[in-house]
Amino acid sequence: MRFAIVIPVLLLVTSGVAHAQCLPDPNFSVCQLNIIDNDACPTTFPPTLIWCPAGDMSKFEIYIQLRDASNNLCVNTNARIVVNLSGIPATAGNALFGCGFDNVGFQDWAVTTDANGEARIEFWGGGCGCLNVNWQVFSSGAITCSGFGSFCVKSPDLTGDGKINFFDTFQFLPCLQTSTGYCCDFNCDNTVNFFDVFQYLPHLSGAHSCPGNIIPIGVPCGQQCN
Numbered sequence: 001m002r003f004a005i006v007i008p009v010l011l012l013v014t015s016g017v018a019h020a021q022c023l024p025d026p027n028f029s030v031c032q033l034n035i036i037d038n039d040a041c042p043t044t045f046p047p048t049l050i051w052c053p054a055g056d057m058s059k060f061e062i063y064i065q066l067r068d069a070s071n072n073l074c075v076n077t078n079a080r081i082v083v084n085l086s087g088i089p090a091t092a093g094n095a096l097f098g099c100g101f102d103n104v105g106f107q108d109w110a111v112t113t114d115a116n117g118e119a120r121i122e123f124w125g126g127g128c129g130c131l132n133v134n135w136q137v138f139s140s141g142a143i144t145c146s147g148f149g150s151f152c153v154k155s156p157d158l159t160g161d162g163k164i165n166f167f168d169t170f171q172f173l174p175c176l177q178t179s180t181g182y183c184c185d186f187n188c189d190n191t192v193n194f195f196d197v198f199q200y201l202p203h204l205s206g207a208h209s210c211p212g213n214i215i216p217i218g219v220p221c222g223q224q225c226n
């Protein structure tokens, strides 16, 4: 009989999970921007993301873990992740975009935390240039956290029109012939050669494209990417 009483109490204490009306507390919640799959250019600064409109190269994510004022996990809790991109293409006549962004560099996503109090959304796009990311996480009607990230981006989608095809090849071939071109240097070794071709070809042959909206960003972002 004693066990029947003690065990539920222990479970309640050690689970650390707030199940109902959880109010995320900024002091205990975690909200951060992470870079994903940055293998091609791992050591550059600012960080360089080689992103594909299809989302199969570098990406960044906003990761959150919500906790209440007692440091208990907020499971099954609704939040909104608002992201605003600013940036300009490195090459005149080309574009830069975040895949699926509804307005010019802006998007607002609804998320629900899982059993670990966590939620995450991944982002990618196309084009080459500088990119700044401002983000806020809202829960229970208040800002739980916010942050800022700054990158350089490059893509097999050199033109930044959301798809990889012969128009991109027309821009890639002169780079290959002269061994120069920041946007064509997909492994960031300051030359353009067959290693970059290896990076480029799978995305061309697969005709990779952005499955969502493609709306160019054209806001100066104040950093050097070229």
Ligand SMILES: [Ca+2]
Pocket (backbone or CB within 6 Å): 156, 157, 158, 159, 160, 161, 162, 163, 164, 165, 167, 168
């Ligand atoms: Ca293209």
Ligand SMILES: [Ca+2]
Pocket (backbone or CB within 6 Å): 184, 185, 186, 187, 188, 189, 190, 191, 192, 193, 195, 196
């Ligand atoms: Ca290279």
